[in-house]
Amino acid sequence: MKCCYCALEGRESEAVAICIVCGMGLCMEHVVRKDVDVWEGGYPFPSKRVKAPLPRILCPECYAALYGK
Amino acid sequence: MTVSLGKRSIAEAVGTFILVFFGAGAAAVTLMLAAGTTPATPFNVGIGALGGLGDWLAIGLAFGIAIAGSIYALGRISGCHINPAVTLGLFATGRFPGRDVIPYLVAQFVGAAAASLLFAWAVGPDAVAIGGLGATAPFPGIGYLQAIVIEAIGTFLLMLVIMGAAVDERATPGFAGLAVGLTVAGIITTTGNLSGASLNPARTFGPYLGDWLLGGQNLWGLFPIYIIGPIIGAVLAAFLYDYLSGD
Numbered sequence: 001m002k003c004c005y006c007a008l009e010g011r012e013s014e015a016v017a018i019c020i021v022c023g024m025g026l027c028m029e030h031v032v033r034k035d036v037d038v039w040e041g042g043y044p045f046p047s048k049r050v051k052a053p054l055p056r057i058l059c060p061e062c063y064a065a066l067y068g069k
Numbered sequence: 070m071t072v073s074l075g076k077r078s079i080a081e082a083v084g085t086f087i088l089v090f091f092g093a094g095a096a097a098v099t100l101m102l103a104a105g106t107t108p109a110t111p112f113n114v115g116i117g118a119l120g121g122l123g124d125w126l127a128i129g130l131a132f133g134i135a136i137a138g139s140i141y142a143l144g145r146i147s148g149c150h151i152n153p154a155v156t157l158g159l160f161a162t163g164r165f166p167g168r169d170v171i172p173y174l175v176a177q178f179v180g181a182a183a184a185s186l187l188f189a190w191a192v193g194p195d196a197v198a199i200g201g202l203g204a205t206a207p208f209p210g211i212g213y214l215q216a217i218v219i220e221a222i223g224t225f226l227l228m229l230v231i232m233g234a235a236v237d238e239r240a241t242p243g244f245a246g247l248a249v250g251l252t253v254a255g256i257i258t259t260t261g262n263l264s265g266a267s268l269n270p271a272r273t274f275g276p277y278l279g280d281w282l283l284g285g286q287n288l289w290g291l292f293p294i295y296i297i298g299p300i301i302g303a304v305l306a307a308f309l310y311d312y313l314s315g316d
Contacts, residue, residue: 043144043245044159044235046071 003027005059019059021066032063072146074169078176080147084139085180088132088151089203089275094188095131097200097276099124101192104199111209117262129257129266137250144246152269153177158228158303162311164236174271181275189279197285204276205265206291213294219264220298221305223256227268228306237314267295268302 001015004024015025035053058066071077096116103118117124136151143149148165150156153174159165185202196202207216230252235245257266267273273295277288 039145041145043140044148044150044155044231045164046077046148047145049070051070 001025003030005030017057019062020057021062022059024059024062026057026059030060032058032060034058034063034067074172077147077169078172080143080149081151081173081176082180082183084143084147084149084151085177085271085275086184087135087139088269089181089184089272090188091135092128092132093185093203093272093276094192095128096203097188097192097196099128100200100203101195104195112262114208122258122262125261126254126258128261129254132257133250133252133254135250136253137246140246140249147173151177151180151271152299152303153271154224154269154299154303155228155231157300158231158307159236161304162307177271178274181271182278183275185275185279186282189283197280197283201285202276202279204280204286204288205267205273205295206288207264207294208262211263213291216264216291216294217298217301219260220267220294221302223260223264223266224268224299224302225306226256226302227252228303229310232307232310236310264294264298268299270296270299 001018003013003015003026006013006027006029013027013029016028017026017031018024019026034056036056038050038052038054039047040050041047072080099119100115103115103124106115106118108114108118116128120127139151140149148159150159150173156165156170156173156177160167160170189196189202192200207213211219227249230248231245234240234248253268256268260266265273270292273292277292280286280288
């Protein structure tokens with residue numbers, strides 16, 4: 001799979017990841033990694049944040065849409 | 070990583086405050102509304118004079134809605150036990166750490182006391198003199214031991230629902246608050262006019278302390294009913310659920 005962003009810019013590069021939202025192929029230059037905290041438990045126990053966050057791979061557009069940045 | 074014990078204790082105090090202010094407050098307001106009416110039977114001491122069992126359903130729903138709201142608001146922070154019997158039931162079955170038990174119990178009692186005192190201040194002297202701050206006591210014809218047994222059975226059902234609807238990992242997520250709140254409402258509707266339907270030592274402690282400090286009735290002699298009954302019921306339910314759901 002090729003990177004969609006690079007293709008739009010007239011370049012060609014191998015994709016190393018896929019956006020979890022739109023499925024777009026992404027090269028290292030265009031991939032956005034957003035770590036998401038994971039919580040377990042809840043009533044009647046206090047929620048606990050698990051030690052390691054969950055990595056979430058996004059393209060720049062989906063990242064901007066989800067997080068407004 | 071969980072929220073600090075201090076913050077969790079504050080959440081427990083706030084949750085118990087909500088429970089007592091709205092729940093016990095509803096019982097006090099019902100007594101104030103019924104003041105001056107002639108009870109239809111000697112079994113009726115005020116609650117029930119206006120709408121029969123409907124009075125108890127209304128009080129039960131006030132408790133139930135306050136509990137459900139507290140669970141959804143604070144359940145992820147402290148676990149929202151807001152009931153020493155529930156905390157001890159979870160501790161007895163090894164689900165709750167021993168070092169957190171005392172801070173949770175203290176927070177629950179403090180929250181309940183604050184709710185009763187603030188309710189008395191906000192409503193005025195009639196809240197104590199007529200409403201008794203919604204204190205629980207066995208009703209005419211119900212003895213000490215009978216009241217303990219009724220409290221134990223009521224809390225047994227409450228804890229059983231907590232175990233099945235919340236503790237059990239197979240439970241449908243998101244419904245525990247509603248299920249627990251409605252269960253409490255149902256238990257109060259049936260047993261309110263028998264034992265007072267406390268199901269919770271902290272819920273009884275707040276009004277007892279408020280009444281005692283503000284010139285109302287001294288009911289401390291009845292307090293063991295609302296300690297022994299709920300704790301026995303909750304611990305039994307927790308162990309029974311473990312036994313029934315085990316391999």
